[in-house]
Amino acid sequence: MGLLSGFGGPFVVVLASYFLFSFVQTRRAIQRQKKQHACQEPPNYPHRDPIFGSDLFRDNAENSKKFRLLDTWTNRYKKYGETFTAIFQGTQAICTVDPKNLQAITTINFKDYGVQPMRRAATLPFLGEGVFTMDGAFWEHSRALIRPTFSKTNIANLPAFEINLQKFWDLLPKDGSTVDLKPLLCKLFIDTSTQFLFGESMNILDVKEPQRSQEFLDAFHYAQQGTGKRLQLGKLAFLYYDKKYYESIKVAHAFADYYVDKAIEYRKSHLGEKDAEADSLPGDDAPERNIVLLHEMAMETDNPKDLRNQIMHGRSTVFLAGHESSAITIGNAIFQLSRHPGKWEKLRAEVRSLGSAPLTLDRLKSLKYISNVIKETVRLYPVASMSTRMAYQDTILPTGGGPTKTSPVFVRKGTIVMSSVFALHRIGECWKPDPEAFRPERWEGDFQPGPNYMPFGWGVRTCPARSLAEMEIAYTLARMAEKYERIECRDEVVEWVEELRVSTSSRNGTKVGLIA
Numbered sequence: 436m437g438l439l440s441g442f443g444g445p446f447v448v449v450l451a452s453y454f455l456f457s458f459v460q461t462r463r464a465i466q467r468q469k470k471q472h473a474c475q476e477p478p479n480y481p482h483r484d485p486i487f488g489s490d491l492f493r494d495n496a497e498n499s500k501k502f503r504l505l506d507t508w509t510n511r512y513k514k515y516g517e518t519f520t521a522i523f524q525g526t527q528a529i530c531t532v533d534p535k536n537l538q539a540i541t542t543i544n545f546k547d548y549g550v551q552p553m554r555r556a557a558t559l560p561f562l563g564e565g566v567f568t569m570d571g572a573f574w575e576h577s578r579a580l581i582r583p584t585f586s587k588t589n590i591a592n593l594p595a596f597e598i599n600l601q602k603f604w605d606l607l608p609k610d611g612s613t614v615d616l617k618p619l620l621c622k623l624f625i626d627t628s629t630q631f632l633f634g635e636s637m638n639i640l641d642v643k644e645p646q647r648s649q650e651f652l653d654a655f656h657y658a659q660q661g662t663g664k665r666l667q668l669g670k671l672a673f674l675y676y677d678k679k680y681y682e683s684i685k686v687a688h689a690f691a692d693y694y695v696d697k698a699i700e701y702r703k704s705h706l707g708e709k710d711a712e713a714d715s716l717p718g719d720d721a722p723e724r725n726i727v728l729l730h731e732m733a734m735e736t737d738n739p740k741d742l743r744n745q746i747m748h749g750r751s752t753v754f755l756a757g758h759e760s761s762a763i764t765i766g767n768a769i770f771q772l773s774r775h776p777g778k779w780e781k782l783r784a785e786v787r788s789l790g791s792a793p794l795t796l797d798r799l800k801s802l803k804y805i806s807n808v809i810k811e812t813v814r815l816y817p818v819a820s821m822s823t824r825m826a827y828q829d830t831i832l833p834t835g836g837g838p839t840k841t842s843p844v845f846v847r848k849g850t851i852v853m854s855s856v857f858a859l860h861r862i863g864e865c866w867k868p869d870p871e872a873f874r875p876e877r878w879e880g881d882f883q884p885g886p887n888y889m890p891f892g893w894g895v896r897t898c899p900a901r902s903l904a905e906m907e908i909a910y911t912l913a914r915m916a917e918k919y920e921r922i923e924c925r926d927e928v929v930e931w932v933e934e935l936r937v938s939t940s941s942r943n944g945t946k947v948g949l950i951a
Contacts, residue, residue, distance in 0.1 A: 474845040475837035480521035488522030509858040518835025528851040534886035541894035547830040557665035557672040602640035617944035620762040634727035654686035663936035698733040771873040773924040786916040807875035813890035820939040863887035921950040
C-alpha cells in the first residue's frame with residue numbers, strides 16, 4: 436500500500452489513460468474493418484438478461500428437460516433469422532445456420548475458429564486431448580494418427596461384419612413380437628467397432644455377456660452422458676460433479692489401457708513390417724489383411740496416453756463414431772420405414788433386384804434407394820446435432836447483417852459461434868415444401884444441397900469414418916430387407932423424441948415387429 440501511495444493520483448491517471456487509449460484504438464480498428472467489409476449488425480435475441488444471458492440458459496435447460504431443445508433452436512432461427520446474436524453465459528455469441536456462414540467457418544476461414552475453448556475443459560476428464568477437443572498442431576497430429584487407416588481400400592471387412600450380424604439375428608424375436616432395436620443395434624456395433632478398433636470383439640452379442648465387457652459399456656455410457664451435460668454447461672462445466680461420473684471414467688480408461696498395452700507390444704514385434712508394406716505395390720493377387728485401427732495407430736506412436744485419448748474420442752474415432760453413429764442411424768431409419776411401409780417395400784424391391792448372390796461392396800454401392808434412405812435419415816436426425824466454435828481472431832461472416840439480413844457480419848475475437856445442424860437440415864429453401872417429412876425420393880436425380888447438408892461435418896473436420904459407417908448401415912439395411920417382408924411400428928409414441936448426450940439419438944428407441 437505504501438508503494439502505491441508514493442505514486443498517488445498520477446499513477447491512477449496514467450493507468451486509466453492507458454486502458455482508455457487501448458479501448459479507443461481497438462474500437463477504431465474494429466470500425467475500420469466493419470467499414471472496409473461493409474459489415475452490419477445481425478438481429479438480436481430479445482434477452483431479459485442482456486448481461487449474462489441467464490434467461491437463454493434457463494430456457495435451454497427447461498427445454499432440454501422436456502426433450503425439445505433441438506426444436507426450440509429450430510424455432511428460434513425461424514423467428515429471429517438464420518443469423519442472430521445472443522449472450523451465452525456472459526459471452527457474446529453469434530447463432531447461425533446460414534450455409535454461406537457455415538461454409539466460411541468450416542472451410543474458407545477454418546483457421547479463424549476453434550473448438551478447444553468450448554470443449555477441452557468439459558471433456559478432458561473423459562476424452563483427454565484429441566481430435567474432438569483440440570485445434571492447431573495437436574489436432575493435426577491426432578488426425579494424422581487415424582486418417583491413413585480410413586483411406587485403405589480394404590478397410591471394409593464384410594465377412595467379419597456378417598459374423599456379428601448372424602449373432603444379432605439370433606437375438607431378434609422369430610414370432611413378430613415387439614422388440615426395441617435400439618439396445619440390440621448398440622450391441623451389434625459395439626462388437627463390430629471393437630473388432631476393428633482393438634482386433635478382438637467384446638462379444639457383447641453373445642447370450643452370456645462377458646461381465647468385464649458389460650461393466651465397461653455401462654461405465655462408458657455413463658461417462659458419455661455426464662460429458663454431454665458438461666458440454667451443455669459450457670464454461671460452467673466445473674459446477675458439474677457426480678462421483679459416479681468419475682468412477683465410470685476410471686473403469687473406461689482401465690479397459691482402454693489394457694488394449695493400448697497390447698497395441699504397443701504389437702508395435703514392438705511388427706515395426707519392421709510398416710516399411711515393407713510401404714515398399715510393396717498392391718496387386719490383384721495381394722492378400723487382404725484385416726485392419727485394426729489401434730495397431731495402425733501404434734505404428735505411428737508408442738505414447739500410451741496419446742493412443743488412449745484417440746480411443747476415447749468421439750467424432751473421429753471408431754468406438755463412438757462406429758457404435759454410436761451406425762447404430763443410431765439404422766435405428767432412426769427403421770423408425771421411419773416402419774411408419775412408411777411403401778418405402779420399406781421399395782427398399783426391399785431394390786435389394787431383391789440384385790438376385791441371390793452375396794452382397795459385396797460394389798453391389799452395395801449400386802443400391803441407390805438405400806443410399807437415399809441413409810441420406811434422408813441423417814438429414815432429419817443428425818447424430819452430431821449441435822456445433823459450437825470460438826473466433827480466435829477478428830474475422831468476417833459473409834452474410835446475416837443489416838435490415839435485409841444479407842450484409843457481412845463482423846466477428847470479434849473471443850465471440851462464440853453456435854449452429855444447429857438439426858435446424859440447418861430443415862430451414863433451407865432446398866428442403867421445402869416438406870422439410871419435416873421423411874422423403875428419400877428428394878435425393879433422386881441431380882439434387883445437391885451443398886452446405887445446407889452437414890451430417891458428417893464439413894471441410895477439414897469432416898468425419899474420416901464416414902465411408903465405413905455408410906457401408907455398415909447400407910449392409911445392415913440390405914440384409915434386413917432380405918430377411919423381413921414387413922416392419923411394423925409398435926412405438927407407443929408416434930413422434931421422434933430427442934435424447935442429447937455427446938451424440939443425439941431417439942429417446943424412446945425403435946420398437947417394431949419384424950415379420951419374415
